[in-house]
């Protein structure tokens with residue numbers, strides 16, 4: 450069998466709307482291609498999976514990259530891409546569903562109704578006798594606290610205003626882009642603790658990183674109103690679930706709705722867990738797959754870096770008739786000097802050059818008018834601080 454130029458391994462089901470964007474003549478895409486150049490995943494955990502030497506890039510069709518060993522890949526000079534905002538509306542809609550499930554006790558009420566015994570007359574009687582246990586509350590005038598005002602948090606905050614809620618938000622590192630989209634009616638909280646204290650409903654929309662692990666802790670739960678409802682559609686580990694269940698059992702927290710079932714929350718009378726459904730809509734799956742495939746194609750075919758979580762943004766249009774070196778190097782002085790010297794020593798004229806850095810890492814794209822020889826690549830790879838070099 451002849452190999453195509455690029456092989457992509459999918460580790461989860463990825464929407465065909467995205468996969469069909471890999472041109473058939475260039476790509477082999479499957480669940481177990483030999484020596485893949487790229488991995489394409491959703492929530493598959495890669496921490497304990499050996500990542501082949503052949504891999505040049507990893508894409509997450511989704512937002513969270515906590516399932517990917519990003520630091521180890523950075524050390525190897527491999528970019529990790531995600532799809533910012535592509536599933537944010539889907540999550541927002543599920544959070545709103547969670548809000549209503551909680552405020553009207555819909556989940557337990559539906560279970561009660563489903564299991565009513567007897568004929569229709571008996572059911573009708575039991576309904577009227579039993580419904581008082583499910584009396585809920587209305588949203589206008591209540592306070593929603595939003596921790597994390599990124600793609601999802603902003604959409605949740607804005608939508609909640611439309612439902613009549615008062616909204617307070619906290620995000621010390623909000624991006625300019627997200628701040629532009631946040632309604633001016635969302636109040637800026639002074640501190641995270643301020644949000645815990647004031648919220649009738651609190652929702653978290655932060656990534657799972659070391660700083661956010663256990664962010665909803667015993668100490669912060671103690672600040673909350675006894676009747677408050679906690680929503681977690683971010684990641685299970687952001688919440689100390691044992692502390693939440695303890696607070697629910699002690700009557701110091703009103704309810705917990707999350708997207709992450711576990712032995713502690715499943716069947717708990719004050720919890721509702723959904724099976725990680727936040728991004729599971731046709732639209733979100735499509736959006737994420739398209740964005741992830743385009744990002745992989747941009748990097749594999751042109752060395753472009755767009756929406757990477759560990760690499761600098763590096764986009765330079767191709768000049769017709771040129772070839773391109775894609776170099777990943779440590780962000781130390783004189784890398785560009787050494788690269789251009791080697792290229793010049795081989796009599797190559799540089800038609801375009803881009804050098805972008807992020808932290809300890811840099812990407813250098815060099816367009817040359819001549820052919821790319823294995824000798825030049827070997828010399829580039831031998832520069833101290835170059836992690837990888839390829840020609841396209």
Ligand SMILES: NC(=O)C1=CN([C@@H]2O[C@H](COP(=O)(O)OP(=O)(O)OC[C@H]3O[C@@H](n4cnc5c(N)ncnc54)[C@H](O)[C@@H]3O)[C@@H](O)[C@H]2O)C=CC1
Nearest residue numbers: 512513597598599600601620622654655656682683727728
């Ligand atoms: N349930 C599901 O299916 C889904 C869950 N998610 C989860 O939601 C998370 C957020 O997604 P997006 O909004 O798209 O990401 P995003 O990157 O657009 O927003 C995250 C925001 O959190 C803020 N942040 C980080 N640390 C913080 C802290 N300690 N306190 C306050 N704010 C902090 C950041 O500044 C950023 O603005 C993802 O990382 C993922 O874990 C995302 C999509 C689907």
Ligand SMILES: O=C(O)C(=O)COP(=O)(O)O
Nearest residue numbers: 491492511512513728729
């Ligand atoms: O995008 C995210 O962070 C998600 O949690 C969505 O996960 P999924 O793609 O549905 O496995």
